[in-house]
Amino acid sequence: MNIYFACSITGGREFESAYQEIVAALKMDGHEIPTSHLAQSEVLENERSLAPRNVYERDVNWIKNCDVLMAEVSVPSHGVGYEIGFALNIGKPVLCIHQKDKRVSKMITGNSDPALTIHAYSDTEEAISQARVFLGSL
Amino acid sequence: MNIYFACSITGGREFESAYQEIVAALKMDGHEIPTSHLAQSEVLENERSLAPRNVYERDVNWIKNCDVLMAEVSVPSHGVGYEIGFALNIGKPVLCIHQKDKRVSKMITGNSDPALTIHAYSDTEEAISQARVFLGSL
Numbered sequence: 001m002n003i004y005f006a007c008s009i010t011g012g013r014e015f016e017s018a019y020q021e022i023v024a025a026l027k028m029d030g031h032e033i034p035t036s037h038l039a040q041s042e043v044l045e046n047e048r049s050l051a052p053r054n055v056y057e058r059d060v061n062w063i064k065n066c067d068v069l070m071a072e073v074s075v076p077s078h079g080v081g082y083e084i085g086f087a088l089n090i091g092k093p094v095l096c097i098h099q100k101d102k103r104v105s106k107m108i109t110g111n112s113d114p115a116l117t118i119h120a121y122s123d124t125e126e127a128i129s130q131a132r133v134f135l136g137s138l
Numbered sequence: 139m140n141i142y143f144a145c146s147i148t149g150g151r152e153f154e155s156a157y158q159e160i161v162a163a164l165k166m167d168g169h170e171i172p173t174s175h176l177a178q179s180e181v182l183e184n185e186r187s188l189a190p191r192n193v194y195e196r197d198v199n200w201i202k203n204c205d206v207l208m209a210e211v212s213v214p215s216h217g218v219g220y221e222i223g224f225a226l227n228i229g230k231p232v233l234c235i236h237q238k239d240k241r242v243s244k245m246i247t248g249n250s251d252p253a254l255t256i257h258a259y260s261d262t263e264e265a266i267s268q269a270r271v272f273l274g275s276l
Contacts, residue, residue, distance in 0.1 A: 077219065
């Protein structure tokens, strides 16, 4: 499947290693992840040189063309919140995953859209397992 | 006018006093702000007791009924990012304001929707002035 993986960039990178492990596992499973570079440590430096409009157009096109949007929502992010809404609005299935001890906005957890699934995870292995079960259910 | 004022709740409250001053000034100008309690210090405690679905439905209804959405985007927030997209999607004018030294997601700054205006401000007085000019232009 083509997966748009969304994670905090400007908002904070404290869970970068989790992003990387999740993305690596899903790529190993054979999925395409056009946003996989967003999980990498160089992302802030690489994206800084791009014009905002180009980033916006690129990311929106990737969402339009994905089979599913998967968002790691442990760290607050305007961009990821926007992307979740954008994907749901055009009928894409969305999986939000977050670390168990992180509180997530009620604008995400309170959304009753049946295309939206939310899971809390204890460790990266559990997050990957949740992602696989979600993808297998589509 | 009926203004939906959006600001970070779960994501962090470091600019709470700015939220309060902006909301107070706009209310003094005669505007209605159904979300004005979101700027108050008690918000975390008060909102905690509400079911996520009730918060989501309440806030979405407020956006549907507002004349304009005004978002303070200095602190990353999934909820505010979602609300900006939701408002633009139903044709509402949106003003995003942020402190000059804060970096804002390119999913916000790169959006070319003509209904979206973004301003950086140096102090709360300037933010209030930007809000008034924006409201006066509608």
